[in-house]
Amino acid sequence: MTAVVQAEGLTKYYGRRRGLEDLTLDIRAGEIFGYLGPNGAGKTTTIRLMLDVIRPTRGQVRVLGVDARQAAVRSRIGYLPGELVLDGRERARDHLAFLARQRGGVPPGRVEALAERLDADLSVPMRKLSKGNKQKIGLIQAFMHEPELLILDEPTGGLDPLVQQEFLAMVREVRAAGRTVLMSSHVLAEVEHVSDRVGIVRAGRLVAVENVATLRERAVRTVEFHFDAPVPREAFEGLPGVRDLRVEGASVRCTIDGRPDPLVKAAARFTVVHMVSAEPDLEEIFLTYYSEEGRDHDLQVSA
Known part of the structure; x- marks a missing residue:
């Protein structure tokens, strides 16, 4: 295609x-x-x-x-x-009708339905619209x-x-x-x-x-395990992708970058009574690309 x-x-x-x-x-x-x-x-x-x-x-x-x-x-x-610049004296409704004619027409009731969904007032002259309401009109015309x-x-x-x-x-x-x-x-x-x-x-x-x-699979997430008895720190040290490891008695807390499989397998050697996994932090990945260090990052294309 x-x-x-x-x-x-x-x-x-x-x-x-x-x-x-x-x-x-x-x-x-x-x-x-x-x-x-x-x-x-x-x-x-x-x-x-x-x-x-x-x-x-x-x-x-x-x-x-x-x-x-x-x-x-x-x-x-x-x-x-x-x-988006909308500064005319005409009402938003009239402006949208003009654009609709330019594009060969729109389905009946389409503009009104979009205005209702976006809570847009079409009776107001465009020059009197707030920034947010101008944005709504811009979305409707798109x-x-x-x-x-x-x-x-x-x-x-x-x-x-x-x-x-x-x-x-x-x-x-x-x-x-x-x-x-x-x-x-x-x-x-x-x-x-x-x-x-x-x-x-x-x-x-x-x-x-x-x-x-x-x-999401590669993103950084925070994981916390609670066990029925204290666990040794060395059971979780050196695992791929695991960092910021904290072991306190019967609890383990860490961040993991990538797949959690090695960490889950290590935890399965003990009796888990509770586990919490925070939403993955995609922001960190994007900040890496945006950062000065990411200037020369090669183009990566995912199939």
Whole structure:
């Protein structure tokens, strides 16, 4: 199956400043692809190249099977920019109706249904909307024509937690319908729970593409065992991936990086009465990629 987005050697320089360099990336049909990196890492540059808002210094990108420069492909994309400007005097409802006509129409009641889900007031002039309400209108215009590809740049800025959860439910529904989402963010939690894969970009370079399930398997977690009698420290020392080991009488506490199998087998030699395993800390993995030490990290692509 042809990838929904195919970038090959995609590079953009702004004068002597690097915006993006040698990006090679495929985004698959029907997946949610999280695109992560600090502010200024190159996420928005990548998106603008995909949308043909700017032209590459070198390299190429194909979207929905055609060159990104073909204007006809744009009606098949829903786009929420990271810096949304809505300052007109017209009401939000009228603005959305205009955009709907530009895109060939939307299903009846679609705009109103999205507005209800996001708790958006469509009767307010756009210039009077708060930041959060402007973001809701931006999301409605991106979703309303049921595009084959959704490109969302920092989509939850200004949204309250309840609306954020509704938005994530909408994203999952797009995937369930077999359509594709590219969601760019500098906030891990924003994409962690919905993405199938994530790409991590730093200083204009793609440093990793991983399955979220793989990241979870590798993630750091805290584990605590309680036994029916004191256990010897040496039974748990030197185990692969185990660090910060604390043995106090009948309890063992440690952090584990990777698969817990060696630790579980060591604990099974004794009688376990209680075990606690905290949620894996994906943040640590991402901070490693973002850090100065991760500058020269090789591109890793998970199948």
